[in-house]
Amino acid sequence: MIEFEVSDKDLLARIGRFRTKSGTVETPIFLPVINPAREVVKPRELWDLFGCNALITNAYIVKKYFGEKAKERGIHGILDFPGVVMTDSGAYQILAYGSVEVTNEEIIRYQEEIDTDIATILDVPTGWGVSSDHAKYTVDETLRRAKELENLRRRMDIAWVGPIQGGCFLNLVASSAREIGNLPFHIHALGSPTPVMEQYLFTVLVDMVLTAKMNAPINRPFHLFGAGHPLIFPLIVVLGCDIFDSAAYSLFARENRYLTDYGTMHLKDLEYLPCSCPVCVKYEPRDLMEMPKDEREKNLSMHNLYVCFSEIRRVKQAISEGRLWEYVEMKSHAHPSLLQALKNLKKYSEYIEKHSPQIKKRGLFFFSSIGLIRPEVTRHVKRLRERYSPPEWAKILILIPDLEAKNTRRRGLYRKIVSAICKKAGLDPGVAHVCFYSPPFGVIPMELAETYPLYQYEYAYPPDIESIKHVAHQILEYINRSQYTTIILLVEDGWSRDLAEIYANGPYRDKIKIERLPLTSGVKKIIS
Ligand SMILES: [Zn+2]
Numbered sequence: 001m002i003e004f005e006v007s008d009k010d011l012l013a014r015i016g017r018f019r020t021k022s023g024t025v026e027t028p029i030f031l032p033v034i035n036p037a038r039e040v041v042k043p044r045e046l047w048d049l050f051g052c053n054a055l056i057t058n059a060y061i062v063k064k065y066f067g068e069k070a071k072e073r074g075i076h077g078i079l080d081f082p083g084v085v086m087t088d089s090g091a092y093q094i095l096a097y098g099s100v101e102v103t104n105e106e107i108i109r110y111q112e113e114i115d116t117d118i119a120t121i122l123d124v125p126t127g128w129g130v131s132s133d134h135a136k137y138t139v140d141e142t143l144r145r146a147k148e149l150e151n152l153r154r155r156m157d158i159a160w161v162g163p164i165q166g167g168c169f170l171n172l173v174a175s176s177a178r179e180i181g182n183l184p185f186h187i188h189a190l191g192s193p194t195p196v197m198e199q200y201l202f203t204v205l206v207d208m209v210l211t212a213k214m215n216a217p218i219n220r221p222f223h224l225f226g227a228g229h230p231l232i233f234p235l236i237v238v239l240g241c242d243i244f245d246s247a248a249y250s251l252f253a254r255e256n257r258y259l260t261d262y263g264t265m266h267l268k269d270l271e272y273l274p275c276s277c278p279v280c281v282k283y284e285p286r287d288l289m290e291m292p293k294d295e296r297e298k299n300l301s302m303h304n305l306y307v308c309f310s311e312i313r314r315v316k317q318a319i320s321e322g323r324l325w326e327y328v329e330m331k332s333h334a335h336p337s338l339l340q341a342l343k344n345l346k347k348y349s350e351y352i353e354k355h356s357p358q359i360k361k362r363g364l365f366f367f368s369s370i371g372l373i374r375p376e377v378t379r380h381v382k383r384l385r386e387r388y389s390p391p392e393w394a395k396i397l398i399l400i401p402d403l404e405a406k407n408t409r410r411r412g413l414y415r416k417i418v419s420a421i422c423k424k425a426g427l428d429p430g431v432a433h434v435c436f437y438s439p440p441f442g443v444i445p446m447e448l449a450e451t452y453p454l455y456q457y458e459y460a461y462p463p464d465i466e467s468i469k470h471v472a473h474q475i476l477e478y479i480n481r482s483q484y485t486t487i488i489l490l491v492e493d494g495w496s497r498d499l500a501e502i503y504a505n506g507p508y509r510d511k512i513k514i515e516r517l518p519l520t521s522g523v524k525k526i527i528s
Pocket residue numbers: 275276277278279280281303304306
């Protein structure tokens with residue numbers, strides 16, 4: 001029985017188990033592309049040396065080279081691979097060469113006859129740089145072919161992939177995802193993102209993937225065709241891609257290119273091999289350069305695969321620890337396009353918040369204003385706005401900045417601060433309500449100061465200007481929906497004073513009284 005069961009989640013990523021007739025695979029999973037006509041690394045080696053239990057090959061190429069023989073021996077026999085085999089239909093060849101001399105019906109039947117585990121209809125990839133009319137045609141034609149599947153398929157034990165088209169036309173991607181999503185497919189795939197990835201247009205990739213994800217059934221695994229550079233694994237997993245495949249490990253090796261999780265190097269530029277896989281432990285860059293081309297290609301392919309599989313394991317470990325955001329933020333600094341793509345998640349912060357876990361096993365690390373996109377921040381801002389109102393007795397609002405070790409949140413200390421401030425201003429401390437303010441969460445009412453994750457996080461002080469503006473904005477939003485008669489903002493030298501400056505010349509100048517945080521020297525004593 002074909003099933004997808006999710007056991008762990010972080011952001012839109014999930015650890016899942018997808019059951020097929022040849023075994024269960026754990027997602028997120030990277031499927032190496034095997035060209036059965038040119039096996040540089042043999043499928044059996046993938047199984048034996050890499051513990052790789054699933055791969056993808058092209059049904060069109062298998063048909064062309066093996067024809068009837070593959071029907072007799074089965075795809076697992078032809079490849080000598082006991083794991084899960086996914087077949088693509090030849091759609092990529094349509095994209096690359098214009099047409100393929102095979103019909104949807106033939107390729108559906110053929111995939112059943114060669115006993116594949118995961119099969120793909122003969123979709124029509126949209127491609128890149130095409131007109132919207134052509135893109136619309138690819139969406140409609142792919143949908144027509146997708147609808148043919150129900151009448152053509154004869155076996156019920158094969159999982160079928162429903163490809164989503166539309167390219168960079170997001171309205172078409174959305175309608176394609178909805179229409180294909182209404183059909184009984186087991187997996188959805190986003191077609192033709194390869195040119196987008198090759199040109200490092202990761203911001204566009206985020207838009208394409210999330211548009212497809214938001215419109216396709218979320219309980220089905222999501223496949224990204226042609227994603228095989230470890231550089232982008234953390235980002236695409238964050239976007240909710242469960243399965244991805246690529247021949248990059250082998251194509252790059254053919255051109256003497258060496259993959260790392262932070263980019264691609266040319267072998268001739270390497271003084272050292274920055275990796276500890278069996279290949280890199282055995283050879284120096286010069287050894288690789290001097291060996292015969294075939295041997296070098298094989299060794300580089302092996303190294304490239306080791307790097308891909310290691311990166312997947314690191315991403316999965318980050319999901320299980322609940323620190324995928326920290327991981328993707330760190331990895332996104334490998335290339336400006338990646339960081340830009342991560343920033344583009346801001347557009348989707350509400351969707352991401354909706355699907356992210358509420359509680360994690362550990363506290364959060366915030367490094368800069370990029371962390372403001374995190375679902376935990378979106379959630380706090382939203383909940384404070386929609387569900388929180390200050391206590392009825394509260395007439396005076398005292399806003400106290402968080403210090404680095406959150407010392408001002410200690411009951412003994414903030415009470416002393418309130419009493420000192422009220423004494424100085426001649427106010428009644430009995431009606432003073434304390435809210436802490438700090439990046440990244442903004443306003444934290446005293447009653448919530450110890451709830452997760454409002455206390456369980458660490459922040460890299462001092463905050464950048466975007467984070468300060470964010471906090472300033474949150475304070476204003478909070479004040480505007482409250483009924484306090486007096487508002488006192490306490491500041492000390494540094495970021496909290498910079499924040500107060502934002503109000504100095506604006507319409508809130510008279511409404512917000514700015515006072516120096518008292519007992520600051522006392523706080524320092526408490527810290528020591
Ligand atoms: Zn290596």
